[in-house]
Amino acid sequence: MNVTVDRTRIARFAEGGFLPAGLLLAWYLLTKYHLIDPHSYPSPSDVLNGFLAVWKDGSFTENLLISIVRVCRGFLAGASFGYLLGILIGLSKTADKLISPLFNAVRQVPIPAFAPLLVLVSIGEPSRVLFIAIGACYPVALNTVEGIRCVKREYHEVSEVFRFGKLKRFLKIVLPSSFPSTLTGLRIGLSVSWLLVVAAEIFMSSGGGIGDMMWGCREMSRNDLVIVCIVTIALVGFTMNILMKMLERVFSSWRVTLKNAR
Amino acid sequence: MSNTGALEIRNVRKTYPGKERDVHVLENINLSIKPGEFVSIIGLSGCGKTTLLRHIVGLESEYEGDILLDGKRLNGPSLDRGIVFQDHRLFPWLTVEKNIALGIVGKSEKEKKEIVDSHIELVGLKGFEKSYPYQLSGGMSQRAAIARALVNQPKILLLDEPLGALDALTRMYMHNELERIWEKEKITMIMVTHDVEEALYLSDKIVVMSAKPGRIQKVLNVSLPRPRDRAGHDFADMKEQVLEEFMLHTEHHFSYAI
Ligand SMILES: Nc1ncnc2c1ncn2[C@@H]1O[C@H](COP(=O)(O)OP(=O)(O)OP(=O)(O)O)[C@@H](O)[C@H]1O
Ligand SMILES: [Mg+2]
Numbered sequence: 001m002n003v004t005v006d007r008t009r010i011a012r013f014a015e016g017g018f019l020p021a022g023l024l025l026a027w028y029l030l031t032k033y034h035l036i037d038p039h040s041y042p043s044p045s046d047v048l049n050g051f052l053a054v055w056k057d058g059s060f061t062e063n064l065l066i067s068i069v070r071v072c073r074g075f076l077a078g079a080s081f082g083y084l085l086g087i088l089i090g091l092s093k094t095a096d097k098l099i100s101p102l103f104n105a106v107r108q109v110p111i112p113a114f115a116p117l118l119v120l121v122s123i124g125e126p127s128r129v130l131f132i133a134i135g136a137c138y139p140v141a142l143n144t145v146e147g148i149r150c151v152k153r154e155y156h157e158v159s160e161v162f163r164f165g166k167l168k169r170f171l172k173i174v175l176p177s178s179f180p181s182t183l184t185g186l187r188i189g190l191s192v193s194w195l196l197v198v199a200a201e202i203f204m205s206s207g208g209g210i211g212d213m214m215w216g217c218r219e220m221s222r223n224d225l226v227i228v229c230i231v232t233i234a235l236v237g238f239t240m241n242i243l244m245k246m247l248e249r250v251f252s253s254w255r256v257t258l259k260n261a262r
Numbered sequence: 263m264s265n266t267g268a269l270e271i272r273n274v275r276k277t278y279p280g281k282e283r284d285v286h287v288l289e290n291i292n293l294s295i296k297p298g299e300f301v302s303i304i305g306l307s308g309c310g311k312t313t314l315l316r317h318i319v320g321l322e323s324e325y326e327g328d329i330l331l332d333g334k335r336l337n338g339p340s341l342d343r344g345i346v347f348q349d350h351r352l353f354p355w356l357t358v359e360k361n362i363a364l365g366i367v368g369k370s371e372k373e374k375k376e377i378v379d380s381h382i383e384l385v386g387l388k389g390f391e392k393s394y395p396y397q398l399s400g401g402m403s404q405r406a407a408i409a410r411a412l413v414n415q416p417k418i419l420l421l422d423e424p425l426g427a428l429d430a431l432t433r434m435y436m437h438n439e440l441e442r443i444w445e446k447e448k449i450t451m452i453m454v455t456h457d458v459e460e461a462l463y464l465s466d467k468i469v470v471m472s473a474k475p476g477r478i479q480k481v482l483n484v485s486l487p488r489p490r491d492r493a494g495h496d497f498a499d500m501k502e503q504v505l506e507e508f509m510l511h512t513e514h515h516f517s518y519a520i
Contacts, residue, residue, distance in 0.1 A: 157321055158351050161339045162365045162414075172364060176355040254354045254394050 042224035047231075050224035059213070064232065067197050067209040070125075074132025074200075075193040079186055082137035086144025086182070091170070103141070111135045111196055115203040128200040128207060135196045139188035147181025148174055180252035187244035194237045210236075266332050267342065267417025267450045269295040269318065274327035276313060287313045289475040291327070295467070297417070300444055301452045302461035303469045304504070310476025311454040312348060315420045318452065319345045331418070341367060344411035348422040348454075350403040352395040352410070358382070359391040362410045381409040384443060400427035401436065408440075412447065421453040425460065437463050441489070458504050462497060463490050470507045480507050 024044060030036050031043035042050070054060040085103070088095045111134055118127040151174050159169045201211030214229035276288040287310045295301050303311050316322050317329060320339035329336045331343070352361045363378045382391055385405040395403055404424050411419055424440075425433045441464060444451050455461050461468045465484050472479040482504060486496050 154347070154349065154351050155353065158347075158353075160321060161319060161343075161345055163339060163341060163367065173353070176353070179355075254396060 040223060042227065046224040047227045050222065051228045054213075054225060054228065060228070060232075063208055063210050063213040064236075066207070067201065067211065068236070070128060070200070070207075070209060071132060071190075071193050071197040074129045074197065075136045075190055077129060078133030078136030078193065079140045079189050081133065082140030082185070082189065083144055083182065085137065086141040086185075087148065089141070090145040090148030090178070091174070107138055112199055112203060115200075119204060123204075125207060128197075128204050131200040131204070132193045132196045135192040136189040139192060140182065140185040143185025143188070144178060144182045147178025150181065151177045180248065180255055183244075183248045183251055187241065187248060190240050190244055191237060194233075194240060198233055267297045268332055269293075269418060269450065269452075270328075270330040270333075271295075271318070272328045272330070274314075274317060274325055274329060276310075276317065276322065276325045286475040288317075288325075289477045291476075291478055293469060293478060293481070295450060295452065297450055298448055299450055299466045300464050301450075301467045301469060302465040303452065303454045303471060304456065304458065304461050305471030305476070305479075306473050306508075307456070309471045309473035311471060312422055313476065314471075315345065315422050315452070315454060318418070319343050319420055341414040342417045343420065344414065344416035344418070345420040346404065346407045346411045346422060346424050348426065350395075350407035352403055352406055354395050357392050357394055358387060358398070358406050361395070361406060362413060365410050366413045377413055381413055384412070384446070385409040386439065401425070401432050404428075405436075405439075408443070412443070415447070416449060418450040418452065419447075421451065423454050423456065426456065433457075433460065438489075440464060458501055459492060462486075462500050462504065463492060468504060470504065482507075 028044050031038060031041060031046075051060070085099070089099055089103070090096075111131065114131060114134060118131055121127060121130075155173050155177060156169070159173050164172070197209065198211035198214070201207065201209040202215050205212050205215060210229055210232055214226055214233075217223075217225035217229065271291055271293040274288055274291040277284040277286045291314065303314065305311055313322070317325060318336075320336050320343065323338065352358075353364070356364065359378050359382065362381055363374050366374050366377055369377065378391075382388055385408050387402060387405055387409065390398065390402065390406075395406070398406065404427070408419075408421070408424065421440075425436050428436060437460060440451075440453075444464075451464075453461075453464065462484060468482045468484060469478055470480045470482065471477065482500075484500060486494075486500065491497060
């Protein structure tokens with residue numbers, strides 16, 4: 001059984017690789033035969049050389065680490081807040097009535113629109129972290145509310161029959177039952193955070209990080225390095241998503257669905 | 263704990279409010295069940311059997327009439343009544359043993375462990391303590407649900423088609439298991455079933471219900487000695503009697519329709 005799983009995984013991986021490989025080849029050919037302006041469009045080997053240079057002088061790793069730490073902070077802050085908010089709204093009708101309208105209105109504001117305000121509040125790292133946190137909070141809160149509302153009535157009846165108190169019902173039924181939904185929110189929240197860390201570093205620059213590095217390179221017209229940054233951003237985001245999906249699988253293995261059965 | 267648990271149902275009537283018109287589910291339900299009796303409720307699908315059990319367990323609070331347990335009117339669910347739902351309702355995120363343990367109230371961890379172990383033994387699920395509900399067969403899930411319903415030593419155990427999903431052979435095996443548990447625990451059992459033989463094999467009393475609105479059509483006492491012989495003469499006679507209830511019922515309906 002494991003063998004077949006592995007085989008389909010490899011097959012899917014290979015299938016997913018066709019398009020990038022094709023694009024890479026096209027890019028290589030376009031630059032090799034000077035079909036596009038070599039100054040603004042560096043070739044694959046330029047990019048590789050650029051990467052090796054920034055790798056050797058340590059600036060690549062340094063900036064990448066800065067971004068990852070930053071995203072973790074923003075995500076943890078935003079996700080925790082979102083989780084608590086989601087629980088509050090999910091459990092209490094009063095909280096729902098009081099908070100939800102405001103929450104849903106604020107949610108419509110694109111996160112970058114908060115940047116000018118955040119800069120007023122604080123300059124430097126806190127504002128960047130807060131920027132990310134805002135984005136991470138929404139999906140976690142929304143999915144937690146949804147998860148809590150979708151706890152089956154049947155399970156509530158069981159807890160009634162066994163005379164569970166409020167706390168026991170919350171800890172033993174509501175939380176575990178809604179957790180898969182929260183995890184989906186966490187996965188989306190982490191992707192959003194990673195998108196936002198780049199934006200934060202561009203809007204609120206000079207704090208280092210991969211986005212800052214990319215913006216700097218753009219200003220110095222080092223398009224080879226800009227591409228290095230773009231590819232890195234894509235790969236890190238991709239890996240994060242895979243890790244979160246694995247986590248989701250582990251924590252919702254009890255949910256036998258078509259998705260899990262794959 | 264003393265094994266009292268005399269149940270008295272008097273003039274119970276239930277309607278669910280509906281958008282167009284109310285759904286009249288139970289009408290004039292009168293039934294008394296002695297402590298330690300095994301009672302089966304049998305009737306066509308949709309006649310209100312589950313609804314009646316929900317009333318007895320205390321999940322329905324708005325109804326007319328009285329349901330008395332040991333002379334006291336019911337007031338919501340209580341640990342002296344356990345229920346095995348039609349869909350077993352185990353918590354899918356917990357293992358069998360944790361599902362069973364979750365229901366235990368007011369015991370130390372050590373006592374809990376002992377209760378869980380003895381109940382797993384009782385329903386024959388040894389070796390599956392650490393399994394999740396999705397890893398169990400339908401019958402095993404029902405058995406786990408039975409164990410969970412018994413952990414607080416209820417006076418009354420309600421079973422809603424506990425064997426509905428099983429094949430005939432496993433069913434017969436489970437009949438013996440249920441009888442064994444009933445004899446060992448000495449509690450009142452009220453079981454909903456569609457299976458006349460099952461009802462006859464297990465019950466002291468069979469309650470035949472008719473539909474729309476659900477009422478009690480007949481209460482038959484089964485005084486055959488135990489263990490019962492499914493192939494016996496008296497058993498076959500009783501079976502005829504029960505089946506007749508349904509024939510008469512359909513005939514009545516038929517002439518009514520004309
Ligand atoms: N919450 C409810 N609101 C409205 N009608 C309901 C509700 N619950 C049950 N009913 C109605 O009550 C009737 C009896 O339902 P019930 O579930 O008790 O039947 P049952 O005898 O257990 O049937 P089955 O053998 O199929 O399980 C049905 O017609 C059903 O539509
Ligand atoms: Mg039913």
